[in-house]
Amino acid sequence: MKKYIIGIDLGGMGAKGGVFSYEGELLVCDKIKTDKNDGFEGTVESLSVFCKSLAKDAGVSYTDVVAIGMGSPGVVDSTRGLVLRWSNFNWDNVPLAEVLSKKTEKPVYIANDANVAAFGEAKFGSTAQYQSSILLTIGTGVGGGMVFDGKLIEGYRSAGAELGHVTIREGGLPCACGRRGCYEKYASTTALIRQTRHAMVENLDSLLWEEAGGKIEKVDGRTAFAAARRGDKTAQEVIRQFVGYLSEGIADFVNILRPEAIVLGGGIANEGEELFAPLRKAVDERTYIAMDIVPLKIVGAALGNKAGMYGAYALAKEKMIK
Ligand SMILES: [Zn+2]
Numbered sequence: 001m002k003k004y005i006i007g008i009d010l011g012g013m014g015a016k017g018g019v020f021s022y023e024g025e026l027l028v029c030d031k032i033k034t035d036k037n038d039g040f041e042g043t044v045e046s047l048s049v050f051c052k053s054l055a056k057d058a059g060v061s062y063t064d065v066v067a068i069g070m071g072s073p074g075v076v077d078s079t080r081g082l083v084l085r086w087s088n089f090n091w092d093n094v095p096l097a098e099v100l101s102k103k104t105e106k107p108v109y110i111a112n113d114a115n116v117a118a119f120g121e122a123k124f125g126s127t128a129q130y131q132s133s134i135l136l137t138i139g140t141g142v143g144g145g146m147v148f149d150g151k152l153i154e155g156y157r158s159a160g161a162e163l164g165h166v167t168i169r170e171g172g173l174p175c176a177c178g179r180r181g182c183y184e185k186y187a188s189t190t191a192l193i194r195q196t197r198h199a200m201v202e203n204l205d206s207l208l209w210e211e212a213g214g215k216i217e218k219v220d221g222r223t224a225f226a227a228a229r230r231g232d233k234t235a236q237e238v239i240r241q242f243v244g245y246l247s248e249g250i251a252d253f254v255n256i257l258r259p260e261a262i263v264l265g266g267g268i269a270n271e272g273e274e275l276f277a278p279l280r281k282a283v284d285e286r287t288y289i290a291m292d293i294v295p296l297k298i299v300g301a302a303l304g305n306k307a308g309m310y311g312a313y314a315l316a317k318e319k320m321i322k
Contacts, residue, residue: 001064004020004027005317008312009312010047010070012034012089018054019054027058027060032046044103048103067106068109070110076096076115078158114135116145116308117143118145118263118307119311120309120311120313121302121303122135122263123311131260133262134163135147136249137265139189142183168187169181187246192238200219208234211227225239225271225275239275243279246279247283262298265304266301276300
C-alpha cells in the first residue's frame, strides 16, 4: 500500500501545502489564505479542511495519508507540539499539533517555520549532499535554521537558532526584539533598502535614482545590485558595505559551528556571483580558520518558497520513525 505525507508551511497571510509520496516526491501543492481574525480554532479548522482537499487533489485516499508536518511562525516547541508565542496571530501557548491532529485524525508534527525551511533545504535543496548547513533567509528580517548531522538544531524548547538577533553593532540600530545592533537590522533586505535610500540622498547624481525610476519609495532589494552592475560607484559602495554586514554574522556562525555550507535564501540569492563572490571573500577574511584550510561553501537556496513544504514533509517523516 502506498503511503503519503502532507507538508504545510503556515504563514500570517496564507498557508502553502503539498502532498508527498512517502519517499519524498511532491505530487500536488496548493495554498489557502489565513487570517488572524479567524482565531486559533478557525485557523486550525481551515488547515484541516485544506489537508483533506490536498489529498483529494492528489487523487490519494485520505486513509493513506500517514502524517502531517507543519512549519509555523512564532516560538514553536517542536517536542511538545505547542506554539508558545506567535504575536501576529495573538497565539499564546496553543496546542497546535494536538488540536490539528484531532481534527485531521492524523499524527501532526510541527516546528518553527524558519527551522523547517532550513530542514527542507538541507534535505532536498542545494546542500542535500552535506551533513551540516546553516540557512539564512534574507527578507524583511533575517531568519535562520541550522542542520547538523542531518538533525535540526533548535535549542531548549526549540527557542534557539534566532540567528537574526545576534549583535553585530553594539549600541547600533534599535530592533523590535528590544536590543540594539541586531544582525537583521544591517543584513536584511529591509536594511539594504534603507542603506540604498541613504546613499541616494547623499548622491543625487547616482544611477540608483534611475534604477528606482526617480522615486526613492520605489527602491527594492535589487536596485543597488542593478546600478552596481552598470558601474555606479555609489551603488558599488552600498553593496560593499552590505556584504560586509552580511559577512560579519556569517563569520560568527562559522566560528562557533563550522558547518560545511552556508545557504542564502530570499530574493537576494538571485543576484548570483555579484553577491556570492564578494561575500565568500569577506567571510574568508573574517573567519578564524580560512577556507583553504577547512572548506566552506556559500551558496543560494534551491527550493525557493517550497522549502517550508519540503521541510514539513521531512520533519513528519523523521518524527514518525522516531
Ligand atoms: Zn533583534
